[in-house]
Amino acid sequence: MVRSRLKILIVDDEDHMLTILRTMLNAMELDSVVEARDGRGGLVACQKYDPALVITDARMAPMDGIRFVRAIRGGVSGVNRYVPILMLTAETDTEHVIRARDSGVNAFVAKPVSFNVLRERVAFALADKRPFVDTPAYVGPDRRHGRTPGYSGPERRRRRTSAPVDSSEMAVAATG
Numbered sequence: 001m002v003r004s005r006l007k008i009l010i011v012d013d014e015d016h017m018l019t020i021l022r023t024m025l026n027a028m029e030l031d032s033v034v035e036a037r038d039g040r041g042g043l044v045a046c047q048k049y050d051p052a053l054v055i056t057d058a059r060m061a062p063m064d065g066i067r068f069v070r071a072i073r074g075g076v077s078g079v080n081r082y083v084p085i086l087m088l089t090a091e092t093d094t095e096h097v098i099r100a101r102d103s104g105v106n107a108f109v110a111k112p113v114s115f116n117v118l119r120e121r122v123a124f125a126l127a128d129k130r131p132f133v134d135t136p137a138y139v140g141p142d143r144r145h146g147r148t149p150g151y152s153g154p155e156r157r158r159r160r161t162s163a164p165v166d167s168s169e170m171a172v173a174a175t176g
Contacts, residue, residue: 003078006126007032009051011042011068012088013060017111021088024115039063043071047078053125055109058089058100065089066103073091073104073139083103084125088113104140118146 008030010021022033034049036042038060046054054072058065066088076079087100090111100108106125109117130141 004028004030005032006030006048008051009034009036009042009045009049009054011036011039011045011054011056011060011065013037013041013057017057017088020113021118024113025122027115028119030122039065039068039071042068043076043079046072046076046080046083050080051083052121054083054085055122056085056087058087058091058096067097069100069103069105070139082129086121086125101143102138104138106141156170 003064008025010018010025010033012018012021012035018035022035025031025033034045034051036045039056040054040063042063045051056065057069060068063071069085069087072079072083072085073081084106085104086107086109087105088109088111089096089100092110097108106128107121109121128141131146133140133142144149
């Protein structure tokens, strides 16, 4: 078997999580793992090692994962702003998932993480070919995962229905 020499950066402030992630990555034959304890250390490691993938926790101090990702995507000197980024967190409510997505991550992983889920997300992030978006409001991979064949113009996102919906049907649907 050929072991991968891709450099993977793990950014987490918990020793136990660093050990778990390193062990899982090693089991995936990803042996070149670098660790940092917070976003600031992660930026220094990105500058020094130029990782092929970053896996970061969301909650750390003094620089959390959201600010860390935004710094990378914002073009911090000496850091590859296009590096694939996975964010891990135990906070899986909608607000936190949206904040992670809007920071520019390639994928989101809920804790506790299983080996199979981590393997799937690592493979996805490394193979992610979505175009990179750079606007004043968002920098990161295109958040749209699918493309609709037959795009027909600027109204693509509007739903088209073949028949108007009767309001009494909506009331029945809402009450179950």
